[in-house]
Amino acid sequence: MGKKVYMDNAATTQTKQEVINEMIKYFNEMYGNPSSIYDLGRTSKRAINKARTSVAKFINADEDEIYFTSGGTESDNWALKGVANANKSKGNHIITSKIEHHAILHTCEYLEKQGYEVTYLDVDENGVVNIEQLKESIKDNTILITIMFANNEIGTIQPIKEIGKIAKEKGILFHTDAVQAVGGLRIDVKDLNIDLLSMSAHKINGPKGIGALYVKKGTKLDNFMHGGAQESKKRAGTESVQNIVGFGKAVEILEENFDEHIEKITKLRDRLIKGIKDNIADIKLNGHPVNRLANNVNFSFNYIEGESLLLYLDMEGISASSGSACTSGSLDPSHVLMAIGLKHEIAHGSLRLTLSDSNTEEEVDYVVQKLVDVVNRLRVISPLKG
Amino acid sequence: MYTEKVMEHFRNPRNVGEIKDADGIGMVGNAKCGDIMKIYMKINNGIIDDVKFQTFGCGSAIASSSMATELIKGKSVDEAVELTNKAVVEALGGLPKVKVHCSVLAEQAVKSALYDYAQKNNLVVKGLEDFNPDEDVHEH
Ligand SMILES: Cc1ncc(COP(=O)(O)O)c(C=O)c1O
Ligand SMILES: [Zn+2]
Numbered sequence: 001m002g003k004k005v006y007m008d009n010a011a012t013t014q015t016k017q018e019v020i021n022e023m024i025k026y027f028n029e030m031y032g033n034p035s036s037i038y039d040l041g042r043t044s045k046r047a048i049n050k051a052r053t054s055v056a057k058f059i060n061a062d063e064d065e066i067y068f069t070s071g072g073t074e075s076d077n078w079a080l081k082g083v084a085n086a087n088k089s090k091g092n093h094i095i096t097s098k099i100e101h102h103a104i105l106h107t108c109e110y111l112e113k114q115g116y117e118v119t120y121l122d123v124d125e126n127g128v129v130n131i132e133q134l135k136e137s138i139k140d141n142t143i144l145i146t147i148m149f150a151n152n153e154i155g156t157i158q159p160i161k162e163i164g165k166i167a168k169e170k171g172i173l174f175h176t177d178a179v180q181a182v183g184g185l186r187i188d189v190k191d192l193n194i195d196l197l198s199m200s201a202h203k204i205n206g207p208k209g210i211g212a213l214y215v216k217k218g219t220k221l222d223n224f225m226h227g228g229a230q231e232s233k234k235r236a237g238t239e240s241v242q243n244i245v246g247f248g249k250a251v252e253i254l255e256e257n258f259d260e261h262i263e264k265i266t267k268l269r270d271r272l273i274k275g276i277k278d279n280i281a282d283i284k285l286n287g288h289p290v291n292r293l294a295n296n297v298n299f300s301f302n303y304i305e306g307e308s309l310l311l312y313l314d315m316e317g318i319s320a321s322s323g324s325a326c327t328s329g330s331l332d333p334s335h336v337l338m339a340i341g342l343k344h345e346i347a348h349g350s351l352r353l354t355l356s357d358s359n360t361e362e363e364v365d366y367v368v369q370k371l372v373d374v375v376n377r378l379r380v381i382s383p384l385k386g
Numbered sequence: 387m388y389t390e391k392v393m394e395h396f397r398n399p400r401n402v403g404e405i406k407d408a409d410g411i412g413m414v415g416n417a418k419c420g421d422i423m424k425i426y427m428k429i430n431n432g433i434i435d436d437v438k439f440q441t442f443g444c445g446s447a448i449a450s451s452s453m454a455t456e457l458i459k460g461k462s463v464d465e466a467v468e469l470t471n472k473a474v475v476e477a478l479g480g481l482p483k484v485k486v487h488c489s490v491l492a493e494q495a496v497k498s499a500l501y502d503y504a505q506k507n508n509l510v511v512k513g514l515e516d517f518n519p520d521e522d523v524h525e526h
Pocket of ligand 2: 419420421487
């Protein structure tokens with residue numbers, strides 16, 4: 001008892017101590033408004049620009065292509081609404097996928113109400129978007145393709161380079177929600193032909209409530225937040241200096257030992273997948289077997305329901321997540337699990353475990369051991385296990 | 387979000403299992419909604435001597451089944467028919483609003499098992515005249 005294992009890093013991550021140490025200064029002595037002309041203000045401005053450089057470098061963008069926002073949700077909203085509004089004269093058709101985060105899907109639904117037309121692409125059983133369908137969906141009035149880089153539930157990585165190429169050939173803007181991808185993959189926006197990209201700091205050991213939108217130079221995009229002249233007059237509001245500094249620091253730490261970081265997490269992930277497969281019957285790994293995020297494990301356990309599973313795991317000190325209806329607050333299980341073709345009862349019995357580089361092999365083994373017990377207990381209670 | 391009583395029943399569910407030679411069996415809910423409850427009863431001289439359940443569902447579904455079986459064990463068939471979902475919710479010290487359907491399911495599972503018992507024994511049970519075992523009671 002008393003053991004705590006956090007394996008819900010796709011939900012959020014622990015803010016690294018080095019990140020906090022940097023941030024604290026901007027609450028204490030360096031509290032100036034970056035728009036102010038005196039030294040205290042300029043100090044804050046410099047800190048923001050340093051962070052901007054780090055974030056830009058990380059995805060091979062230029063500094064003036066990075067705009068800080070309040071997080072992934074705002075970046076997604078801004079990209080979609082901003083492109084839709086600014087390109088009205090060109091057309092009103094948007095292409096996305098059925099497995100996007102709600103920050104994209106609900107924004108698309110909103111745009112549909114405003115008169116835009118949205119195509120929601122299917123995915124295959126591994127969660128990969130149908131490229132043929134994408135090509136066929138493109139019309140003269142298509143103004144935007146928005147496909148997530150990697151999925152938050154099942155970890156599947158999309159063929160972003162291929163999509164970027166298609167978008168470029170057709171002269172259509174391409175946005176990608178890379179909120180989950182930035183911590184797990186090297187991203188080069190130039191090489192991938194990405195016009196807009198959303199990021200969020202709290203998924204990479206940075207603070208919550210801060211993110212960025214990368215906007216390629218020359219992209220037609222309306223403003224989302226109107227007000228002061230911050231962020232080159234593109235995103236109004238006094239900058240969250242300490243959060244921006246924290247975001248920058250988190251990116252720098254990630255960049256510094258990216259390969260080791262990915263290697264370590266991948267090893268833990270594969271150990272976890274193997275442990276579960278070797279010890280529990282009647283299960284299914286959800287998401288792509290190979291092209292998946294280094295930190296993502298998602299299994300369905302037949303005959304049992306996800307919320308019960310989470311609650312029993314919580315009693316063992318394990319934090320995880322599920323795509324069951326009972327945890328989503330709605331009648332249906334996760335739209336992602338339905339889109340990959342899972343039957344309802346299988347989707348209800350899903351468990352997502354997402355790792356960080358603070359997890360250990362010992363923790364992985366502990367989770368496997370507890371999972372065996374908990375799944376057995378719930379199967380004994382289940383009427384479905386004949 | 388759950389009361390201590392709910393968690394206690396969830397942690398240690400009472401009356402889990404099957405009764406091989408049950409006198410009445412009821413199964414309600416569906417996989418689509420994520421909750422299925424099956425209740426088995428052993429009934430002698432109109433008294434529920436034994437009751438067991440199996441549930442596929444969330445924490446409150448398991449706790450509701452456990453509580454429902456506890457509330458009717460040793461009771462007469464006529465008393466058990468009167469078990470309401472409200473009584474289950476109250477005994478659990480409350481359920482979150484979105485989980486009240488689980489208690490409805492527990493009530494229906496009990497009624498369904500009693501209905502099965504009545505059918506098999508050609509009995510008319512007061513309170514079950516209008517009961518339809520196939521009705522989808524799973525509103526959210
Ligand atoms: C793929 C994806 N997009 C967007 C978001 C929203 O990001 P934020 O929490 O920073 O608003 C998340 C976080 O849950 C996500 O996983
Ligand atoms: Zn339900």
